[in-house]
Amino acid sequence: MDARSEASLIESNATVPKTAALRTEWIETAALALAERAARPPAAAVPDTVTPERIREETGTSDPVGRDPIGQSVTRLEDLPLVRGQARFAADLSFPRSLHMRIVRSSVPHGRIASIDASAALALRGVVAVWTHHDVADIPCIPLREGKSAELDPYLQPILADGIVRYVGDPVAAVFATDPYLAEDAAERVIVDIESLPVITEATAPLGEFLPGLPSEPTIVRKGYGDVDAAFAQADLVVELELAIGRHSGVPLETRGAIGRYDASRDVLELHGAAKVPHRNRDALARMLGRSPHSIQLFELHVGGGFGVRGEIYPEDVLVLLAAMRLERPVKWIEDRYESLLATNQSREQLHRVRAAVRADGWVLAMDDEFFHDQGAYVRTHGDRVVDMTAGILPGPYVLPNYRVAGHYRLTNKTPAATYRAPGRFESTFVRERLFDAIAERLGMDPIELRRRNLIQPQQMPFPRGIDTISDTIVFDSGDYPLLLDKTLDALHWEDLKESLRQRRATGETVGAGLAYFVEKSGLGPADGVRISVDFTGAVEVVTGGASVGQGFETVVAQICASTLGVDYRRVRVIHGQTNRIQYGIGAHAGRATVMTGSATHNAALKVRAKALEMAASLLGASADQLSVVDGQVVYASGDVAGAGRTVSLGDIASALAPTAPARGGREPGLSAEGWYETHSMTYPYGVHVAVVKVDRDTGAPRVERFFVGYDVGRAVNPMLVEGQIVGGVAQGLGGALLEEFSYDERGEPLAVTFADYLLPTLADVPAVEVMLTEDAPSPLNPLGIKGAGEAGINGVGAAIAAAIDDAIGQPGAVTRLPVSPARLKALLRRRAS
Amino acid sequence: MKQPITLQVNQNTYDIEAEPRRTLADALREDCGLTGTHLGCEHGVCGACTVIVDGDPMRACLMFAVQAEGRAIRTVEGLAAGATLHPLQQAFIDHHALQCGFCTAGFLMLATSLIERADPPDDQELLDALSSNLCRCTGYKNIVNAVRAASVALRQR
Known part of the structure; x- marks a missing residue:
């Protein structure tokens, strides 16, 4: 046996x-x-x-x-x-005779560098070097991970700004000193003179030039199937919405860090503090530095949270390696929090104009979406993958026989954007589920009944979605979507819950519940x-x-x-x-x-x-x-x-x-x-999120009373860890739904640059998340039946919270923008009052 | 200008030389070699650097090393007694109260200062206090469960 x-x-x-x-x-x-x-x-x-x-x-x-x-x-x-x-996190690793790097960053969102004067910095004893673009001009820009792209490559980031700065935080110079305090002192003495240029701060701004000869929209991602126009011509009802997701990101509690060391005795270049994709990064760094991959070694230390943002190649990673070779000493760089909030990948910011063609019985004939993705100032390693995934996964768990999407990939003078846990799914679930709530409202139909009528049925599995995303053809491998919905509603005693919320509203409380359904992707x-x-x-x-x-x-x-x-x-x-x-x-x-x-x-x-x-x-x-x-x-x-x-x-x-x-x-x-x-196919887990939210009418502050996640993981290797992933993901999702936003003023100045402005959820903001794991649909694609769990907790939070707030304040469709800050919520309450 | 400073950490004496502007966190990490105390924000919000100074939880990023001279400092490295974990450390493992573990030292020290008090806080006080530190991975649920369990375990000892 x-x-x-x-x-x-x-x-x-x-x-x-x-x-x-x-x-x-x-x-x-x-x-x-x-x-x-x-x-x-x-x-x-x-x-x-x-x-x-x-x-x-x-x-x-x-x-x-x-x-x-x-x-x-x-x-x-x-x-x-x-x-x-x-444990040994990056900052905990110190090599003898190390130099410490400090980056001088642009304080201007868009401008031409007139001059950089480092003489006062270099005059400090212990400052070994100050580099500008001139010193690293032989190093190419940081490439796309998946290979060259004629459209996107002109927008890639050099490791130090090449004549033009494009966002506040753009690395302009690198200071190397024998002590980190000294390096910081010296960086303040580097005088950078920048002539400001006009800024683009919105992805929806009229198309223009982002850089001389380069448009602000390098590409549009288009996908679809069926005959959308014919479906709209037959529709009994057309529902249209404009929905926005705020700019936020992974924000791991450990900031980034990188330690470069060159061992001349073996001719080996080492990068300590690698994460996420060390092997892919080794190959990319080898190409950038003109070395054999065998002569570059990347070492992951303890990693204080990744969430998609850590472990991409950033300018600082390349700089410590180059400096370790050229200055012939180990070079250590530890990001501070202010830098982290300016320079580490941001994410999520999209504006969608979506419409649905609906039959009177609730059957959704077609979805048609046009969206604008705010990429920020450079194309980073992921290229347009977030746009691609958003477009690919938007139809979610519903049959939707006709679908068309156009994702506009737009450059702006903000911190560059890339993936954050459940990239494209947090966004698309918010859009799709808001749309379904709006359809239900217009039809006078229960929103759960509407969903039930449109869910893909288990006998339709495996279900070819009819589109590709990130070079995979989407085929939902297994699932019983109605069963998970039933189990979730049963576990929550949904009718009783709704009734109790109705009674509480009747006594003057502003409380409500909302639900979102989603399909995840995993196992790329x-x-x-x-x-x-x-x-x-x-x-x-x-x-x-x-x-x-x-x-x-x-x-x-x-x-x-x-x-x-x-x-x-x-x-x-x-x-x-x-x-x-x-x-x-x-x-x-x-x-x-x-x-x-x-x-x-x-x-x-x-x-x-x-x-x-x-x-x-x-x-x-x-x-x-x-x-x-x-x-x-x-x-x-x-x-x-x-x-x-x-x-x-x-x-x-x-x-x-x-x-x-x-x-x-x-x-x-x-x-x-x-x-x-x-494998050449991803596996697709799926889940339901339900939120119960109470709103304080005086302050506009929302309080999440309950959050429930039903999720089919195929097979849970360690249920405790799966649950941990989900609960943690929900907390991050609540941040994006209610608190976290990288806001900018109209001049492109970032307004959230400390933890006092950029609010991570605390214990007071997160309820004890309830998780129901099911194993009804193991994946037929791998020997153990496993599906991924890391992104299950965050996916539907924005959508469920929005629906719950609508329900609480008695204004269907009120929430059209995340995060729902107290100020925005207060405005919605005032709108109702007037 | 560096000056001699003597720190008492986990009942050990460390004679170091540091500038007056050196934070306690940097002194612990770089001069005493106690890197278990982490820096998450360096402006007193996240609490990853929480240590216990004369019995009270303190943000080691907001305190200068010179201010800690002559005071009893406890860090995460001093929690276990040899191979025997502190009940709170064990509870964090048992309740899966950590994922990446970067915030863990701060939560351990914050919670230790609470549950070891002569008059341990009631549950609401505990929740209020724990909400002063940030965790990005766990969603807090298991941290609360672990602290509650350790609080009970400690009183039963």
């Missing part, structure tokens, strides 16, 4: 509970059983047969988890150094590989090209490896983000880590397991199909055969497979294997 059939057996005996409450109870029962087992004398003390059956017997038949680490809410491998203060391919090896102590190492941004990557990969191989997950060490350990890697983005790296781990572990069983069979004088691996020991799968009871550990098998071991015979040396997973 192999690991998978053992696992299936266990699963068939124990259906995973579908509600949060039941699941909690189930997890507690399982934890109790495991604790009881741990309290017993170790199995090794019992000399008789150890079989999977026996272990299951010992753990008790009521143990629903059995021994499969997949599906267990185990605690994280990552936590110990983090709670002890022993095309391929990922890992290498697993077992050492002579039986410890397992999984070397991945994945990356950790704090999401629990190590634990999840260890659980998958442990499940397939038959070891305790705590014996598995997971390596990530180290380009000198593995040649390729996809990193951590686009909901990829668990799906791609997890599946590759599964495949590699199967190979290691097969190798182990074959060698063990020889050592035990058995045949491999009689054996199984349990807790790091190869054992007889059944106690009823001759020789049952004899075991051999994976560590001993590894020793027997050493190159010099006689027992190895002609076998390939090493208890190790490489495994790959390839």
Whole structure:
């Protein structure tokens, strides 16, 4: 019996509970059983047969988890150094004789650099160099990750501004000094004279020149299917809306950091503090610096949150590398918060003009959307992918037989924009779900009934969406959308909830509920590989090209490896983000880590397991199909055969497979294997968000009383971590829906440059988010049925909050712009009063 | 101009030399080698740098090292007793109260100062106090659960 059939057996005996409450109870029962087992004398003390059956017997038949680490809410491998203060984030790493870099940034949103005078800075003792564009003119602009684009390449960012500054925060000069305080002092002494030029501050401004000879709109992303014009001609009703999403971003609590070091003795250039996509960045940096990728090594340290913004190549990453080589000393750069709010990728800002063609019975015939995406001042590594994803995913979970979209990609004199957790989905879900609420209102139909009538049905799966996005053809792989809606409404006692809210409104409270449905995307391919090896102590190492941004990557990969191989997950060490350990890697983005790296781990572990069983069979004088691996020991799968009871550990098998071991015979040396997973289709999880919001009529302050997420994750490797991802995502979504906005004045001056202006949600702003995970639609695309979970929490928050506020204030369709700040909400309340 | 400063951190003595403008956070991190205290904003909003000074939670980014001279400083590195974690550290692990872990030291020190008080705060006071630090990953739910659990565990010891 192999690991998978053992696992299936266990699963068939124990259906995973579908509600949060039941699941909690189930997890507690399982934890109790495991604790009881741990309290017993170790199995090794019992000399008789150890079989999977026996272990299951010992753990008790009521143990629903059995021994499969997949599906267990185990605690994280990552936590110990983090709670002890022993972690190493970028700022925590110091090399001897380091220089510290400080960037001089433009204080003008658009202008021509007349002069830069660094003499006063250079006069300070300890200041080693001050660089301007002139010093780095041989270095090309930071390229698009996915290759050249004739339309977008002219807008790429140089590592120091080339004659023109385009946003407040644009790097103009780099100061290198022996001490970070000194570097900051010196940067203040660099005198930059800039002649201001006219600014563009809105993506919806009339088309013009952004730079001499270059239009403010380099491209328009168009997608669609069906005959939209014919659908509108037949429509009983046409609903049109203008909707805006505010500019906000990931804002990790750790600012960016980069440490460059050049080791001349080996001719190796090192970048410490890499994140997200170290391997892709290594290749890009190699091209920019004219070096072989083998001679550049990127090292991920602890990462204080990624959310899409950290780990892209920014000017500072290139500057520390270049300086490390040219100044012949390690160079450290740690961003401060003010810089972070000016210079790290921003996101989300879009204005949509959307309309729907609707039949009187609620069937939505067509959606037609034109939107304007505010890219800011440069094209960064993602190019137009956020626009592309917005356009690709906008139709969501509804059939929508006809669809047309045009996304205008526009440059403005603001901080450059790129991806932020659920890029294009937070935006498009807000637009689509606002539109559906408006249609329901115009038809006088219950908004849930309207959604139900338009949802893609389970028998339509797999459902080809009819469009491509980011080079994948969208085919929803599996799902039962009506079922998740039903389960969500049941879990919430929806009718009772609505009634209680009605009663509270009748007594004068301003309270309401709203719902949003969405389809997520995850598991962007095309391929990922890992290498697993077992050492002579039986410890397992999984070397991945994945990356950790704090999401629990190590634990999840260890659980998958442990499940397939038959070891305790705590014996598995997971390596990530180290380009000198593995040649390729996809990193951590686009909901990829668990799906791609997890599946590759599964495949590699199967190979290691097969190798182990074959060698063990020889050592035990058995045949491999009689054996199984349990807790790091190869054992007889059944106690009823001759020789049952004899075991051999994976560590001993590894020793027997050493190159010099006689027992190895002609076998390939090493208890190790490489495994790959390839896919050309993304997998599509889906979810429902429900918010209950109360509004203070005097102040306009909204208070989120409840937030509920129903989400089908296909298969949860670690439900506790999935829930953690979702709850955290909701909190970020609440920020974007209610608090966070990078606002600019009409001259292009940023107004949110400290945490006093840019408001992250605090504990007081976030309710105890309720999560219902379901596993009704495992992905048919990967061996474990996994779908991504990282973006499930944030996707629908803007949409659900908007609907809840409409309901609370009794003004359907009132919310057309995010974030709904108290000032905007107060204005809506006043509008009602007048 | 650097001057000699003596800091008492986790009951150890550190003789350092620092400029008067050096923040306590930088002195702890760079001069004492205690990098468990993190800097998230350097203007006193996020609370990642929270340490305990004479029993009270303080933003180490808003305090100069010279101001901490002669006072008892506690940082995250001093929470565990050898291999034995502080109940709050254990509770953070058990309740999945951290993801990236960058804010964790600040929350641990803030919460320690609250739950170790002779008159521990009631739940509302606890929530009010915890809302003074920022976490970008967890959505706070599990942090609250962990602190509540540790508060109970501590009183049962």
